[in-house]
Amino acid sequence: MTTKLFGEPVRRREDDRLITGRGRYLDDLGEGALAAAFVRSPHAHARILDIDVSDAIDVEGLVAIYTWEDLPGALAEPLPLLIPHPALTHGRTAYPLAREIVRHVGEPVVMVVARDRYLAEDACALIRVDYEILKPVVGIEEAVRGVHLVHEDVPGNVGAHLVQEVAGPGGVTAREAIDAAPHTLEFRLDIERSACTPLEGKGVYARWDADDESLRVYSSTQTSTSVRMAIAAKLGLPLPKVEVIAPDVGGGFGVKIVHPWPEEVLVPWAARLLGREVKWTEDRREHFVSSSHERGQVQHVRAGFDDEGRVLGLDVEILHDHGAYTPYGIIVPIITSTQLLGPYKVGAYRVEFSSIYTNTVQVTPYRGAGRPQGVYCMERTMDRIAAHLGRDRTEVRAANFIQPDEFPYDQGLTFQDGRPLIYDSGDYPEALRLLKELIGWDSFPEERARAAAEGRRIGIGVGCYVEGTGVGPYEGGHVQVTSDGRVHVSTGLTSQGQGHETVFAQIAATELGVPIEKVSVVTGDTRRFGYAVGTFASRAAVMSGNAIALACRKVREKALRIAAEALEADPRDLEITDGMVHVAGVPSASIPLATVAVLSNPLRYAFDEEARRATQFAASGSDDRPPVAEGEEPGLEGRDYYSPIRSTFAAGMHAAIVETDPDTAEIRILRYAVVHDCGRLINPMIVEGQIHGGVAQGVGGALYEKMAYDEHGQLLNASFMDFLMPYATEVPHIETAHLETPSPLNPLGIKGAGEAGVIPVSAVIASAVEDAEGITITRMPISPSDLYALRQDR
Amino acid sequence: MKPPPFDYHGPVTLGEALDVLAEAGPGGKVLAGGQSLIPLLNMRLAAPAHIVDVNRVPGLDGIEAGPEGVRVGALARHAAVERSPGAAAALPLLRQALRLVAHPVIRNRGTVVGSLVHADPAAEMPAVLALLGGSVRLASRDGEREVPAAEFFTGPMESALRPGELALSAFFPALPPRSGTAFYEVARRHGDYAVAGVAAAVTLDEDLRVAAARVACVSVGPVPVVVDVTSACGPGPAAAAGWEAVAGAVQDRVDPEGDIHATAEYRRHLTGVLAARALRDAALAARGEES
Numbered sequence A: 001m002t003t004k005l006f007g008e009p010v011r012r013r014e015d016d017r018l019i020t021g022r023g024r025y026l027d028d029l030g031e032g033a034l035a036a037a038f039v040r041s042p043h044a045h046a047r048i049l050d051i052d053v054s055d056a057i058d059v060e061g062l063v064a065i066y067t068w069e070d071l072p073g074a075l076a077e078p079l080p081l082l083i084p085h086p087a088l089t090h091g092r093t094a095y096p097l098a099r100e101i102v103r104h105v106g107e108p109v110v111m112v113v114a115r116d117r118y119l120a121e122d123a124c125a126l127i128r129v130d131y132e133i134l135k136p137v138v139g140i141e142e143a144v145r146g147v148h149l150v151h152e153d154v155p156g157n158v159g160a161h162l163v164q165e166v167a168g169p170g171g172v173t174a175r176e177a178i179d180a181a182p183h184t185l186e187f188r189l190d191i192e193r194s195a196c197t198p199l200e201g202k203g204v205y206a207r208w209d210a211d212d213e214s215l216r217v218y219s220s221t222q223t224s225t226s227v228r229m230a231i232a233a234k235l236g237l238p239l240p241k242v243e244v245i246a247p248d249v250g251g252g253f254g255v256k257i258v259h260p261w262p263e264e265v266l267v268p269w270a271a272r273l274l275g276r277e278v279k280w281t282e283d284r285r286e287h288f289v290s291s292s293h294e295r296g297q298v299q300h301v302r303a304g305f306d307d308e309g310r311v312l313g314l315d316v317e318i319l320h321d322h323g324a325y326t327p328y329g330i331i332v333p334i335i336t337s338t339q340l341l342g343p344y345k346v347g348a349y350r351v352e353f354s355s356i357y358t359n360t361v362q363v364t365p366y367r368g369a370g371r372p373q374g375v376y377c378m379e380r381t382m383d384r385i386a387a388h389l390g391r392d393r394t395e396v397r398a399a400n401f402i403q404p405d406e407f408p409y410d411q412g413l414t415f416q417d418g419r420p421l422i423y424d425s426g427d428y429p430e431a432l433r434l435l436k437e438l439i440g441w442d443s444f445p446e447e448r449a450r451a452a453a454e455g456r457r458i459g460i461g462v463g464c465y466v467e468g469t470g471v472g473p474y475e476g477g478h479v480q481v482t483s484d485g486r487v488h489v490s491t492g493l494t495s496q497g498q499g500h501e502t503v504f505a506q507i508a509a510t511e512l513g514v515p516i517e518k519v520s521v522v523t524g525d526t527r528r529f530g531y532a533v534g535t536f537a538s539r540a541a542v543m544s545g546n547a548i549a550l551a552c553r554k555v556r557e558k559a560l561r562i563a564a565e566a567l568e569a570d571p572r573d574l575e576i577t578d579g580m581v582h583v584a585g586v587p588s589a590s591i592p593l594a595t596v597a598v599l600s601n602p603l604r605y606a607f608d609e610e611a612r613r614a615t616q617f618a619a620s621g622s623d624d625r626p627p628v629a630e631g632e633e634p635g636l637e638g639r640d641y642y643s644p645i646r647s648t649f650a651a652g653m654h655a656a657i658v659e660t661d662p663d664t665a666e667i668r669i670l671r672y673a674v675v676h677d678c679g680r681l682i683n684p685m686i687v688e689g690q691i692h693g694g695v696a697q698g699v700g701g702a703l704y705e706k707m708a709y710d711e712h713g714q715l716l717n718a719s720f721m722d723f724l725m726p727y728a729t730e731v732p733h734i735e736t737a738h739l740e741t742p743s744p745l746n747p748l749g750i751k752g753a754g755e756a757g758v759i760p761v762s763a764v765i766a767s768a769v770e771d772a773e774g775i776t777i778t779r780m781p782i783s784p785s786d787l788y789a790l791r792q793d794r
Numbered sequence B: 001m002k003p004p005p006f007d008y009h010g011p012v013t014l015g016e017a018l019d020v021l022a023e024a025g026p027g028g029k030v031l032a033g034g035q036s037l038i039p040l041l042n043m044r045l046a047a048p049a050h051i052v053d054v055n056r057v058p059g060l061d062g063i064e065a066g067p068e069g070v071r072v073g074a075l076a077r078h079a080a081v082e083r084s085p086g087a088a089a090a091l092p093l094l095r096q097a098l099r100l101v102a103h104p105v106i107r108n109r110g111t112v113v114g115s116l117v118h119a120d121p122a123a124e125m126p127a128v129l130a131l132l133g134g135s136v137r138l139a140s141r142d143g144e145r146e147v148p149a150a151e152f153f154t155g156p157m158e159s160a161l162r163p164g165e166l167a168l169s170a171f172f173p174a175l176p177p178r179s180g181t182a183f184y185e186v187a188r189r190h191g192d193y194a195v196a197g198v199a200a201a202v203t204l205d206e207d208l209r210v211a212a213a214r215v216a217c218v219s220v221g222p223v224p225v226v227v228d229v230t231s232a233c234g235p236g237p238a239a240a241a242g243w244e245a246v247a248g249a250v251q252d253r254v255d256p257e258g259d260i261h262a263t264a265e266y267r268r269h270l271t272g273v274l275a276a277r278a279l280r281d282a283a284l285a286a287r288g289e290e291s
Ligand SMILES: Cc1cc2nc3c(=O)[nH]c(=O)nc-3n(C[C@H](O)[C@H](O)[C@H](O)COP(=O)(O)OP(=O)(O)OC[C@H]3O[C@@H](n4cnc5c(N)ncnc54)[C@H](O)[C@@H]3O)c2cc1C
Pocket: B029, B030, B031, B032, B033, B034, B035, B036, B037, B038, B074, B100, B101, B102, B103, B106, B109, B110, B111, B112, B113, B114, B115, B117, B118, B122, B123, B124, B125, B161, B165, B166, B167, B168, B191, B192, B193, B194
């Protein structure tokens, strides 16, 4: 058996447990805990006049009812603005329970705790809240008119305004370059809201230990370490007295990186106050109206280009709808505006965004986090240029590519991590070549003609993106080899189904030379690892993967040192294979890693056979040295951190062939091809799985999903009946090819892969539908009804 | 999303079920497959004081197929009717329609009769019953009555069922010889309620001219919209009929509303497209040919 597992398509080790119903998700925990439920605002914008709980008091099993008035100290303050930015001049966050004003349907107003969730909801139904309805602000256009305000003290509903400008050759500005260009185009693009919609909503379960004065909280989160710090701060508890654990999490896709959610502080607070276990499990309707959405933008584009389609100047103005609050700052529009350029070098670039308040659910990153919008903008622009010049769409793209010998390539912008946007590596011409081959781009005209002869209408589309992945500041890994030879890996960031139990084990097994069966992985448990940032921005493999590798290298070095002493060999001559440390080429001169672990910890007491070998009278150490040498620690373990200077940039290109029904306007994806480059692959099967899931979500965003708000700010499709997440039947078979351009920035040469699949899908489908129909597509998603309307307007 | 409090009743005989329903009056609701009722309860869109679960009442799951037609009992699941060879032989339209109803897991529990009583204007089975001119047999402690489809569907999610009544069965009459049927719809996702859908039944005379042609349209009115297009088919042989023109007549008779999934215009357009397809294929089937 080989222990070289890095790069192998190892089957996901977590799946057996998860698909046989042995997963432990938030709602599987806390049997018998009290249940919390919330009265949420039915209005998009209103003043709370009175809250009457008198009828609810009689509900049998009711334990407590809380409103904002009941919240003490820091809990009564607005929730934190997690990522401040100088351009976010008017950042606003919500209170855990609404204070005076509600600003979107679904905002929590009253918390009820009862014996079970049924009774809690019965009590909620009996609580009467009197509201004075205020004018709701819905939709970007309405918001920028600024006639009615979401926050009284935010003029024009503008939370943030940011301009970034990169001059072209000779210091020419984008606008000058456009004005001087041989060709110019100007147009508007729209993209609608969607949402992460993980199958498991949020959830919090808190246990207060009165004897120990400590709190244990389970949360369905993407960042247990930060939830822990937020709870300690909001509840005034010493950090060591708070533990936060992310159990199995049924998807996150970004929404669970936001923290603390109101419930994440309210539920632990109530648990402590009541001295009882309290649990809240978000239901689907709550998730739609009180979590986060994303994507909604209006973009005004001006482009100047030459006869080859090379972009000489690009000027983009973005109106970004961030909903009622900005707890996550302006990360989304920053990413849109900086990642918009994709694999291209444009002559000069100007991007300006306004981030706008509306009386709708807040906007925070959803898988792709602003990139799908940016890519949509750039790729629509590329298609427009090609159409204008009558050139092949892939040729125009190729004419603008950054070339392989131009890396590192500085786009001249400031990225979401506050660092310069410098691409580390990539090979875009090769990726495009592979993609065209995979989808059969060059032979498509014949395919189209064949289809047309049968009365069928088909079209082909393409889209390219670059994704900054693995943003800092850091992650850590801890690796311990116990005296039974098992390897225990932990890292602070969390898992939501990505397959970390598998890939981190592959890394550890490869680095340490042990069978993967010996490796166990724990993530998102602050009892095991206290320092972490979280799982988002396609960063887990890059950040924790490298940190774990570095921690393993420390362990390996120590193991070799101890083994060398035991084997009376030079550590440089030693290798570890299948859990045995041995002299290279001399398998007989060996010692099991388990024994090395025993030797690493000099003991006083023997409690089993293994321990006996390490006790003071058995150990063979020399008498003139302390049992634990200076600079050493007992145990065979290592901890290390990985903190990159900047993000690493993955890339990919997608193409699709779609068929549109000439009569019914139904849109069907016939083929979907992906070329993907995330550097060195730890596990190609898991990367493909990530791509498939991403494309599935992308198909949702392109053809099915939207947040249907009416003019009153009511979300009309707050259920899976009307919010059309695609089923397996709507997701095409996905053909993938990998390209591996290692990142020079980290020891493993890897780049992130988690978000990739979703990023270009709306752009690709727009391109393909446009090609099939000969109608310019400027709004996504597109439904058959929309396509029918476009045909009528033609 | 938890239901408000209710009293649960699990009668084990028909008589007991009818007694419980009589006592519950307007506060009583029958629970059959629960595929529509349970979501309504969980979303607190319905708050009946009494739930009368009839799943333990014996003898209600019959599917009796004969030359006259198919009688489907209150507890016959969509899936059982879909798979019944007798039902398929007597009335191919049943299977054609049921394959469009939701997904297999929902069809395994949901009932045909429940779907009729639920009377969703987007549902397939009410359209089938209306197209065929079938009926629903209702029982109460005071006796039974048979209500024809045309009177049974009274509005969106409203039927002629009165408080205290249980729908015992539904009868789908067979079509004359040389008849064919088809059911086409457009749904946003596989298995979703249709944006628009058309069931068609065409009967030919001995000279293969159209003797009768009817369609029933879903999602374009408060109840299934049945349109008799026999006269629009003209006197010539069915094979030569201009189905697009006939479908135009259907389009003019529907009055759809727009919603978040589709505009009214698109629904009307689709109804025309689907009517033409369904009529053409129904006529082909009537001639014993596959589409
Ligand atoms: C995701 C999803 C998708 C669906 N898609 C479709 C679709 O595409 N097309 C479609 O037609 N349906 C669809 N349905 C609904 C499904 O067909 C239901 O099974 C059907 O509407 C109701 O049948 P039921 O037996 O489940 O009734 P229940 O949910 O038990 O009851 C529904 C209503 O009928 C009453 N009722 C039921 N049986 C009787 C009776 N014997 N006597 C008196 N009253 C009775 C109940 O009191 C209740 O008011 C879908 C359901 C789901 C959950």
